[in-house]
Amino acid sequence: MNFSIQTATPLKPTPYVAAIIGLLFSVGVQANEPLRLATTTSTENSGLLAELLPAFTKATGINVNVIAVGTGKALQIARNGDADVVMVHARQAENVFIAEGFGVNRRDVMENDFVIVGPATDPAGIKGINNTLGALQNIATKHSSFISRGDNSGTHKKELSIWKHASIEPDKAWHKEAGQGMGKVLLMASELEAYTLTDRGTWLAYQDKLSLSVLNDGGVLLKNPYGIIAVNPALHSDIQYLKAMSLIAWITSPVGQRLIDSFQKNGQRLFYPTAIKDVLNQ
Amino acid sequence: MNDLSQASAHAFQLLLSGNSEIWEIISLSFGVSFSAILIATPPALVIAFFLAFFQFPMRRALISLFNTFMSVPAVIIGLTLYLLLSRSGPLGDLRLLFTDKAMVIGQIMLSFPLLVAMAHASFQAADRRAWETAITLGASPARAFFTLMYEVRFGLIAAIVAGFGRVVAEIGCSMMVGGNILHATRNIPTAIALETSKGEFAQGIALGMVLLVLSLSLNAGVSIFQGKGELQA
Numbered sequence: 097m098n099f100s101i102q103t104a105t106p107l108k109p110t111p112y113v114a115a116i117i118g119l120l121f122s123v124g125v126q127a128n129e130p131l132r133l134a135t136t137t138s139t140e141n142s143g144l145l146a147e148l149l150p151a152f153t154k155a156t157g158i159n160v161n162v163i164a165v166g167t168g169k170a171l172q173i174a175r176n177g178d179a180d181v182v183m184v185h186a187r188q189a190e191n192v193f194i195a196e197g198f199g200v201n202r203r204d205v206m207e208n209d210f211v212i213v214g215p216a217t218d219p220a221g222i223k224g225i226n227n228t229l230g231a232l233q234n235i236a237t238k239h240s241s242f243i244s245r246g247d248n249s250g251t252h253k254k255e256l257s258i259w260k261h262a263s264i265e266p267d268k269a270w271h272k273e274a275g276q277g278m279g280k281v282l283l284m285a286s287e288l289e290a291y292t293l294t295d296r297g298t299w300l301a302y303q304d305k306l307s308l309s310v311l312n313d314g315g316v317l318l319k320n321p322y323g324i325i326a327v328n329p330a331l332h333s334d335i336q337y338l339k340a341m342s343l344i345a346w347i348t349s350p351v352g353q354r355l356i357d358s359f360q361k362n363g364q365r366l367f368y369p370t371a372i373k374d375v376l377n378q
Numbered sequence: 379m380n381d382l383s384q385a386s387a388h389a390f391q392l393l394l395s396g397n398s399e400i401w402e403i404i405s406l407s408f409g410v411s412f413s414a415i416l417i418a419t420p421p422a423l424v425i426a427f428f429l430a431f432f433q434f435p436m437r438r439a440l441i442s443l444f445n446t447f448m449s450v451p452a453v454i455i456g457l458t459l460y461l462l463l464s465r466s467g468p469l470g471d472l473r474l475l476f477t478d479k480a481m482v483i484g485q486i487m488l489s490f491p492l493l494v495a496m497a498h499a500s501f502q503a504a505d506r507r508a509w510e511t512a513i514t515l516g517a518s519p520a521r522a523f524f525t526l527m528y529e530v531r532f533g534l535i536a537a538i539v540a541g542f543g544r545v546v547a548e549i550g551c552s553m554m555v556g557g558n559i560l561h562a563t564r565n566i567p568t569a570i571a572l573e574t575s576k577g578e579f580a581q582g583i584a585l586g587m588v589l590l591v592l593s594l595s596l597n598a599g600v601s602i603f604q605g606k607g608e609l610q611a
Contacts, residue, residue: 247576276572
């Protein structure tokens with residue numbers, strides 16, 4: 097049944113290949129190709145993007161494809177030229193990303209915060225300790241189990257930076273690297289009666305299923321700033337730089353910032369806009 | 379893609395340099411899977427033998443059941459085991475969730491139906507007279523059972539290798555009940571998933587190569603062994 101094709105192809109493959117490649121390229125340069133946003137699971141899973149992106153598309157006509165992964169992978173995807181813009185929360189990694197020439201025009205977008213949760217029995221006695229470092233010190237000296245994300249995600253990097261800040265070298269006897277997403281780690285901490293560090297959004301989404309409670313929050317160290325970065329268009333020819341800049345401009349504009357400000361989940365606000373605070377206070 | 383060759387080269391370096399974390403993961407993977415197969419094989423062989431050589435009610439239903447369980451996805455076994463071992467589950471007091479013991483249990487559950495079904499097929503192909511002759515000659519049933527196992531050893535070894543192949547490469551169950559905890563329950567497949575999600579492709583490739591080399595040498599070993607058997611016959 098494939099006889100005609102099989103005889104034709106070996107004789108003159110070039111026109112077919114050329115046609116296919118031509119087709120691919122014509123698709124590649126089409127004006128309405130969606131912008132590729134690589135971002136962290138926290139922005140996607142919290143429902144924030146579902147609130148923001150339709151408004152952006154309505155305002156600009158640009159469709160957005162979201163790749164929601166851990167911060168480490170999001171930056172790697174951008175390095176490979178498979179995304180046009182990244183929105184992540186790991187200041188150190190973002191700085192490296194820009195210093196290496198992969199990203200340009202970073203802007204602050206918003207921040208949320210982390211909380212330290214643990215079993216209500218609180219074996220390390222951290223409830224009531226107001227500063228973050230003191231709480232962690234207790235967990236370390238009491239060798240209470242602490243589940244770490246261990247997956248190079250923004251939350252994992254944050255956790256490591258806080259341990260470093262406290263001059264504590266986490267020991268594998270009590271510091272367990274799970275290498276899984278935030279939800280799984282929370283379930284694991286609940287099962288093992290352990291402490292963990294979580295972003296408030298995931299905590300709110302999961303708290304009904306957990307026998308854990310918030311034992312420490314509000315410290316400066318637990319703040320979690322999100323940045324948005326355009327991928328350097330000099331690296332790959334198909335990077336949609338102007339569309340990336342449109343998103344950056346829109347999300348840091350009064351319209352975008354107000355939407356972030358008013359976004360709520362379970363009656364709680366999750367993100368605080370940081371690009372132009374003054375505008376919001378008016 | 380330049381990335382792939384770079385990552386592969388880096389992967390070789392990691393393996394050869396004796397990166398302790400990688401080798402710890404490899405040894406955990408093998409330890410768990412060997413234990414699971416070691417525990418699962420003896421009862422599986424006995425059950426397969428009974429299914430092949432004796433008539434009893436529900437025998438056919440049992441055979442179908444084992445054949446069906448062969449295709450149960452690992453995540454379903456993982457989920458069932460998770461619910462059983464969870465602190466709010468019936469076996470929660472054992473405190474087995476997120477330990478390597480839970481991974482062994484999961485892999486036993488995964489490999490058992492496969493072992494039974496494949497061993498049953500081998501026993502079926504055996505000559506019933508070998509069993510009857512051994513019994514007539516005064517061998518104890520246990521002794522006759524071993525004689526019969528020797529007769530069908532190639533099929534049984536193939537079953538064990540297939541069982542090992544299934545559990546050493548499965549990820550769904552290990553991830554759910556093991557939890558991928560570093561130094562405790564991280565095995566090769568869960569580590570590959572993690573390294574890939576981190577964008578650390580070299581580590582993922584290095585571990586993937588270990589799995590490939592392992593299954594290649596296992597299968598090569600079996601085929602050499604089987605080849606010899608044919609020559610002797």
